[in-house]
Amino acid sequence: MKINTFTDLVAWREAHALVLLIYKSTKSFPADEKFGLASQMRRAAISTTSNISEGFCRRTKNDKNQFYLIAKGSNAELQSQLFASRDLEYLTTPEFRTIYLKSVGVSKLISGLIKSSAAAEKY
Numbered sequence: 001m002k003i004n005t006f007t008d009l010v011a012w013r014e015a016h017a018l019v020l021l022i023y024k025s026t027k028s029f030p031a032d033e034k035f036g037l038a039s040q041m042r043r044a045a046i047s048t049t050s051n052i053s054e055g056f057c058r059r060t061k062n063d064k065n066q067f068y069l070i071a072k073g074s075n076a077e078l079q080s081q082l083f084a085s086r087d088l089e090y091l092t093t094p095e096f097r098t099i100y101l102k103s104v105g106v107s108k109l110i111s112g113l114i115k116s117s118a119a120a121e122k123y
Helices: 010-026 037-057 061-087 093-122
Strands: none
Touching: 010 037, 010 061, 010 093, 037 061, 037 093, 061 093
């Protein structure tokens, strides 16, 4: 499949699915977390997709990878917040596991983007 736009990237589609999971799961967080942990998690998830899309539109390997690395960092931030959410009992263990495993998959896909942009520039 030819990749014409960032929405064609599997990494972006999986990260977008993660955004939807985060928004759905944080709706049930306590009201006092609306502007705290819930907001932070939503921003980290959105930052992941935003940086994947921005990186896709950049021309050079270094520019692309800068944004892909930021996306990977935002995803790691989200993973840390998932542990806090579980430990504070805002997420059940099954919810945590589902979302965490999705985030691990997203991280691997972003690593693939970084490797592929490096390989593409060699030729």
